[in-house]
Every structure is written in structure tokens, then in C-alpha cells.
Amino acid sequence: MKGSIKQRSPGSYSIILDLGKDPVTGKRRQKWHTFRGTKRGADIECARLITELEKNEYVEASKLTIGQWIDQWIEAGAPGRRRKKVSQRTLERYGQLLRTHIKPVLGHRLLQKLRAPEIDKLYADMAEAKLISARTQHHVHTVLGACLATAHRKGLISANPMLRVEQVPAPEQFDPDDDETDDIGEGLSENELAALITGFKPSGIFPAVVLAAATGARRNELLALRWTDLDADKKTLRIERALEQTKKFGIRIKPPKTKRGYRTIDLDDGTIAVLLKEKERQQRLCAGVPGDAKVDLSLIRLPHDALMFPALSVSFTTPRHPRNFSRDFADRIARLSEERAKQNLPGLTARFHDLRGIHATALLDAGVALHTVAQRIGDDPATLLRFYTKRKRSQQANEKLSETIKGLAAGFLSAG
Template identity: 70%
Template sequence: MAGSIKERSPGSWSLIIDLPRERGEKRRQKWVTFKGTKRAAEKELARLVTEIEDGKHVEASKLTLGQWIEEWLKAGAPGRRQKKVSQRTLERYGQLLRTHVKPKLGHRLLQKVRATEIDQLYSDMADAQLITPRTQHHVHTVFGGCLATAHRKGLIATNPMEKVEQIPSPEAFNPENQEADDQEIDGIDEIGEGLTETELAKLIAGFKSRTVYPIVVLAAASGARRNELLALRWSDLDVGKKTLRIERALEHTKKFGIRIKPPKTKRGLRTINLDDDTMAVLLKEKQRHLRLHAGIPDGAEVDLSLIHLPSKALMFPALTVSFTTPRHPRNFSRDFADRAEKLGFGKTRFHDLRGIHATALLDAGIPVHTVAQRIGDDPAVLLKAYTKRKRTTQADEKLSEAIASLAAGFLSAG
């Protein structure tokens, strides 16, 4: 491939590149304006020729980062697997980028965004301390996905994110400073100190007089996510086998409101075993629903097997007049947190019951892959979160017992 330079005016040059052409095709050239010395123009010409020959050249564009962010979101925020994310996740991505990235860098040409500017953005976020380190890391993850797609589509020659040095770390996450939003944590990406068996019993007992009591019990006994629990139907419960199928979840978005959809990942589709005490709580709740549905007062003796709830009746509906209207997830979490704080449990969240359940099983020596399958999570993510938390007294006791048993075994052999 040939190229030449032509001086337009002092310090201004036209870089002329002869582009490849098919047989019978007219001559094609690419003209690029360059300002600088003749030597610098020759170097830039050589660079452009090499890029074009290697198929790495990106045409100049006036597309701004802000415009590309909106295009990426409109396309469904596709990632490396080129799949769209859920509507709820998409709205969260939009919130992060529009709040923390666009105001600072949205005006910049997409092709001109530099790693140093991103470093400065992250440094400013950290200095302002308006959002937690964990949310700062979420911003980095989403922003990185946005730029990676631009690079994959050939809109930028290189991805500036690859040279960023001020990457926010989620390790400094402080539960006391978590901002309140409507984003449910899908995985166990952080496990707090948890509660002892006595403390957990006290917490759950504090909800016994409330209609949400069965939800709290099932959350602690199953490790299921809030939005999975609120989407459960009575048809998901197999009384004979004492199992519960989890095959859907609530999704709360601005576009669609509250709706029921399949779980986010295949891991979410699962069947879990329940203990007798939890089954008893659920069956008592179903009897209450049957009486309400048929208008039968408490204490009246009737054959409840003759009463049938709607086929899509929810276990924990918002209204017991329809039984199919889901609860508002954000309001439910807020009410739980308020009640837990009044009971003396500080900033305990409903989602913490999921972490407490997983921690208890792991402390009891249940294999990590078995626990992960039960709660519908990635074993690697679960293990990483578990290893970051402080050991509990129960875990230390289990460790001591295991070491004693191991030592007794090999010492007795000698």
C-alpha cells in the first residue's frame, strides 16, 4: 500500500493513502489532514498505512462518549457475549453512567477519551465520598463494558480502560454506609459478620406477630433471594416431598413496573429441600389464605381441601383479596430493615438472611458447591465472599474438631 504527503500550508499536511481496490474498481484514496513538522507527518503516514494494512484502522468520528453511552444502553448494553441484560439491570447501568460518567466525560469525543481522564474521574469519586467504594467499582465495571463494546465494534482503535490505574476496589465496602437504592444483590458478593443461632432466633421471633413472618422464616431457612421469594406460588411447594421449586423472580423497573420473570441465570432455576418446621409455617400460612379466600372465620371447622386458590396464587401476595398481586420489593425491604433496627439489630438488611444461611451451611461443613446450588449462586463467588469474612466461634470450633479428629487418626496409627 502506497502513501504520500502534500504540504497545504506551513505546518499543515495532507496525508494521501492509496487504498486497496478490487479488479475494475476505480482508484480509492484516503486523505487525512495533519498539522506538525514534515518528519512527524511522515511518521503519522507510516502509522496509518500499517493500521490499514493490519485491519486496525478506525475512521475518525465526532461521536461523543455521552452519545455512545446512550447508543449502548439503547442496544441493551451487550457485553462480551453480545447478549442484552435484563430491563432492571439496564436501568441500573443507565443510572450509574448518567450520574457518574456523563457529567464529567460525556462531552469528550469517544475516540479522544484517555486513561488519565478515567483515572481522574475515579479519583474524584473517591475524594467526594458520596458513594461507597463498592458502587464506585460498579461504575468501573459498567463503564468498562461500555468501552469494550465500542472497541469490539471498531469505534475506537484502543480501549483506554486497559491502561487505567485508579481502579476502584470493592474490598473497602462498608455496610454502614451503603446507599439505599432498589438494586437487590443477586449473588453473595459480600457476607457480613452474620448472627449467632440465638440472635437469629431472636430476630425472626420479632416478626412473629406480623404477616411477613412466613417470608422471613423461609428466607432464613432457604437462602433464597428476596425477589425469588416474592414471586413464589403455592403450586411451587411440593408438600409430599417437602421441596420448593424456584423458577421465577420479581423484577421492578421504571419501564414495566413490577412484573414476574424467569431467574436471571440458569443457576436460579432449582428445587430445594425444606425442613419440617419451615413446612409447618408455610402450611399454616396457606390455611390462612384458604380461609380468607372462602370467607371462613378462624376457628370454624371446615374441610379446607375443598377450597382452591387461584392457579397463580402467590405465597406472599400484597393483597389477600386477589392473591396474585405481588408485594413491592423496595417497600418490603425497607419495612424489614426498620423492624430489625427497632429490635436492636442495627442496619440488618433482608438480604443479610441469605448470607447468614449460606454462612451457617458452610460453617457446618457443607461443600461449597452444594451450598451454591441451594442458593442459586456461583460457587467461586460464594467461596470468595466466605473467605473474606471473619471466622465465627462456630467455625473455629468446627476447625478444632476436624484437626483433633485428623490428629487422633494419624497418631493412633503410630
Template identity: 60%
Template sequence: MKKQRGIKRAFGDGGIDQRGENVYRLRYRIGGKRFTKTIHGTLGEARKELRALIRAGDTGDHVDPNKLTVSQWIDRWIEAGAPGRKKKKVGQRTLERYEQLLNTHVKPAIGDQALQQLRAAAIDELYASLEGKIAPRTAHHVHVVLGAALGTAHRTRLIAVNPMAHVQQVPNPDAVQPADDEADDLGEGLEETELAALIAGFKASSSLFCIVALAAASGARRNELLALRWTDLDIEKKKLRIERALEQTKKFGIRIKPPKTKRGFRTIDLDDATLAILLVERAKHQRLLSGVPDGTDVDLTLVRLPPKAFLFPAVPERGEDINLTAPRNPRNFSKEFARRASVLGFGSTRFHDLRGIHATALLDAGIPVHRVAERIGDDPAVLLRNYAKRKRAKRADESMSTTLAMIASGFLGS
């Protein structure tokens, strides 16, 4: 057995005792009170941790590592941006979802337990208590988020062993969905005739039809579509750039952000029918901006829209003029879509399902997985996992452009 040895520090800095190979005990004082903490790592990491503990005492942020509760650690982890293995903060929308899951399901059950004394059995009991009370997928999200929080505690050496490694009853949803805002599940599938009927039913709603049609023809996400500007449309090349998305959070409201991953930045091809619908929508905006009434024959190419004008701006309140540069409320839009879809007899269809329907149609037509993934801004592996079960017949001899035209003509009636 190795002999313990003390490592001298300057007076007032505390002390470090080596307890074994890469195991150190930190000794320090805060407000005249003694504290100790054992960490696993190198001597340099031990020194860094000791400095951090003493600094926390100076700023009033110190918590006895032996008394830190699960709730206190959750609050600290959320405040830090819920960093994961790569030490990156998550988006605000995801952060708020994490906080909701932990506050609602974890804190009431195990929040008062000391973090260093948390055992797998307590987590198993937590999961057992959730059975039948929440959806299996939500229970799995709780597991993923709690695991991420405890994983960070383990990496930062607040706990010597991660109890998640010994959990026996991991919630197992029917279809596992990641706990981040990249999530894409299987969704509701529609045949071509059903899709045509759904989109035709939205023609009576001028504020919804164009978005629904573009979603079905592009596979883009709701928040990507609502962040599109007219400057993103290349009419001559029949292409649409996707380089931003809306984010709606409690803290910041509605704001624009870049796509979460590099895959989100992309340029997609448009078929003639979809492009024609967009041009009709642009003409409406040009008439609104210039005050030219419908039916008046004028050269609208002379009317320039604001550089930051959205394809689908906010719907004005009664008596107010439309503001082409104001973003549309994503949640309100989803509610509008759900209400209209229910009236049309498609109550189980979500707006997000149009993305899956588009990807499935391309896969069925024999378009390679990597090309479909590039088009919808997804990981090929995720795409396969979520949509492979919906693939039917392949027509590998058709090109992407031909397939897009066929899909669009099917539901747009061109």
C-alpha cells in the first residue's frame, strides 16, 4: 500500500493529501469552518479544484460538497446551461424542457437526497413511480436528462461513482426519441391521396396553405419554415436556402437562431408547382406593401420587399396592418394547423408529420438515404432509424428532380 503523503501549499490555500493513485483529499477552510473533499484525477486537477472551492467561498457560492443535494446540483447544472460530455451548453428551448422534466418528476422524488449518497435503487424507485403516470417516451426523456446531469457531476468529480451505471429499470419507450430539439420521431403516415386531401383542405386558409404546401414539398422543420425570408429564395435557380430557425422560449420569447447543427445549413431544390405557390404569396406581400389592390394589373417587380421580410410573417391583430418583418408565433401556428386538420378529418396528423411524409416519399422512390438526409437536414442514421419502417417500394431509376415534381403534382394538382 502506498504511503500517504501531504502536498504542501501556501498558507491559507488549504491542503492536498494523496490517498492513492490519482486519488486526492482536499482540505480547506471557509469562514473558519473545515471542509474536505475527495476527488479522482491528476494532481493538477486537484489543485485546480481546490482553487475553485476556495474561490467559491470568497464569492459566497460555496456549498459543502458532502451536503449538496440532488436538487441543488440540478439547479447548478441548469444554470450552467446543462453542459454535456463536450462541455457545450444546450439551446434555451431545450434547457427549459430539461428544467421542466427535472423539476416536475425528479426533484419531488429524490431532490432532498444528498448528491454523494444517491444510489441506483432510489433512481429505480423513481422510475417505478412514473409508470402509468406519464407516457413511456416522457419517462425515457427523464432518464436521459437525469443521466446527463449526473454524468456532469461525475465528470466534475462531485461524485466518485455515477449511480446511473447501476440502474436496473431504465424506462423503455416504444420508439426512443432523443431529449433534444433535434428530435424527429416516426410520426403519422399518409398516403398520396390523403396528403392531397389534407393540403387541398388548407386552400381556404390563405395564412396556412402556403406553409403547409411548402412543408410537404421540402421536408423542412416548422421553425425553419417560419424563419425563411424572401432573400433566401433564388427564383432563377429554383432553390431555397435554410440558414436560420425560430426559437420560442419563456426567457427570450420568439427569436432567430442558427440551425442547431451544420446539417441544418442547406440549400434545397424546389419543383415548379411549389415555386409558383411561393411567387403568388410574394405577390400578395408586394401588393400589401405598395397598397395595390388585388386584380389591378401592375408590374410588381418594381416593389421591393424589406430585406428581412419573412415568407410567413406574424398574423396581424384585428385592425392592425401586417408587419412583414415580424416573426410568426410557432406555437400558435401549430394550434391553428391542429384545429384545421381536425376539421378536415386528420386530427391525429401533426404538422411535423409532413416532414416524415416527405422523407418517406423520397426513400420509397429510391433516392439514396444520404441525399434525403442532406435535403431535410438530418443525420442519415437518425433518418434510417425513424423512417425505415415506413418504406414501401423503391424506384431507384428516378432522379431527385423528377421525384420531387411527381410528389408536388400529386398534392398540388398541377
């Protein structure tokens, strides 16, 4: 491979790469590149291009901008290393992060001209402005990295500038604006958890709060549960679907995001009693039978696909709005905190999602093995390992798990 440089005007050079003769037509092949800068800079760029050609890493010059590539990547479903499309909700989140934080700053730049120092400056400006949390900044970094990695795999750029970025935003463990992240959230003592559960007894979401505390299931998994998922005789609950809220499809029921999401959970007697009482209430509503009337409930059939915690104002099969559910929980927590303040007691600062972390923490503190807890809550053991370090492991995991779940639920259900 050979290359030559011609000055077109002060500060502007043409780099001509000689690729030899075409084996079919016999015509000489050349690649022209425009370079603006010094003569030394043009020499360095020429040498770099020749090296890429020799290593078969050469990328054709393109006018594609970063903004245009972001749109193409999102339109293609944001494929990653495995070339699989992400869920609709995740896709919309990716698009929102890139279009809000990347395109306004770097969207006009040519994709092939993007360099690591520009990304470093972007991250530094984001951190200085303090307009978004450190966790969101890290999400921006992760999504941008996936976007540029795909461009590199497709041969649109010769090298991924993310590999040279130095100002990588560090994630936080807790994001108060995200109800579905797998952080451990706020911890509550046993007495505080009991007070929280007791305080929700007058609330319509009491059964869901109890089930969350007793299983560590995610909010969107709980809201997608059907009564057919409960086997009261075997004391088990199947989790095999979740809600997804997207702009394109609205609220819909979908399979779990990963294989770990499919699982069967053991339940204690107290939690089953709460669920059966809720089912009885719904059966009476379905038949229009007053709560104090004696009736054979076995004759009252709910729809086969009836949800455990539906939007009853609509139907037994219509899911609750996830955000409204979390808002109802937050409003109730606020009222409980006000009541406790009047009694000179500390407030309860917890999100609904924190019940998941509280459940996992209780099991780990009791010595249940990490992989057993991870399987129960449908999480990656590596994720748990990051958030729950220095925890004990039980040598008799299954027996300890059963005893701990029974004791945990009995404690918060009997209080008050």
C-alpha cells in the first residue's frame, strides 16, 4: 500500500491511497481523503489509513453523523453483541437517553470523527451540571457504548472511541426515581417493616404489599399475577410474566426479561391467608354478594385470566397502572410517616421496590445461600453479590429458607 499527500489550500490536504490495479478491470484504484490541519498531521493520518488497509480494518469515508446513526440504531431495535433486539420499554429508554443527552451535544459530529476526549468532556459537563443522577449518567455511558460498539462491528468506524474514554460515570446503588432497578434500596428494621405492613391494612394495595415483602417479587411481576398462578394447596406461586409500559403499546403483559424471571416461589401460611381473603373479596364483587352474606364461594368463578391485583374499577383482567400503584404506595408511606412523627417515631422512607431488597437482605442475613436467594427473587447472583457483600451462607439452604420465610411473614403479619 502506498499513500501520497497534496496540499489543496493552506491548512487543507488531500490524502491519496494507492490500492493498486483492479484485478477485473485493470484500472488503478485510489481512495481520497480530505484532511484539515498541519502537514505533520496529514502525514500521521496517511500512515494510519495505510495501516488500516494492511490490517483489513479500513473503513470507507462516510458523512453519517452521530445523530443519524443513533436514529438508525434505535430503529433497528438497538441490537447488542448477540444481535438481539431489546424489549420495547428498554428501547424507548435507550432512545430517550441518547436523544436527550447525546444528540444535542454530539449529534452533528461525523460518526467517524468522534474521539474519546469529546466524550470525556460531555461526561464532565454532565457531572458538573448535576441535572441528572450519577446512575443516569452511567446509563447514558452504557447505552452510548453499546451504540458505538454496534457501529464498530458493522464496519462504520475503524475503532470504538469508548475504549479510550477516561471520565466514565460511576453508578450509584440507589435511584429514587426508578421503581424497577435492582438496587437494595432503603433498609428497614424488623419493627419498621411490621409497622409498614400494619399501616397498609386499611389500604386496597395491602395484599400486594404483603406479597412483595414475603417474596421479593418486582412490582411489575406482582401486577401481572393471575389467580391461576397460585396453588394454595402446594403453597406455591408461579411467576411467568410481567407488565411492560411503553409509549408504543401502552401497558401490556409480557414474558419475563430473562429466564431467571420464570420461577416458582414457596409461600408461608400467613401470606396465603391474605391472598385467599383478597380472592374471596373479588369473588363477592364479581357476584355482587355483600361481604357479610353467607355464600358458597366455590360456585363463584372469576374469569380464567383474572389478575390478583387488577384495576377493579375497569375489570378483573385489566392491569393496574404501575406508576399509579407506586404513587398510591408513596402516598400511604407519607401518611404513615406523618402519623409516626406525631408519636416521635422515625419516618418510613421506602419505595415499593425496597420491599424486594428488604426481603433479599433478610434471607441473606439469616444465612440462606446467595444462589438460593437469587433464584427466589429472579435475579443474577452476580448482581446480588455486588449489592449484598459480606453476607453469611447457610449450609442447609433449603431448610433455612423455609424457616426464614415462615418467620419473616409471621412477624410482620402478626404485628399490630
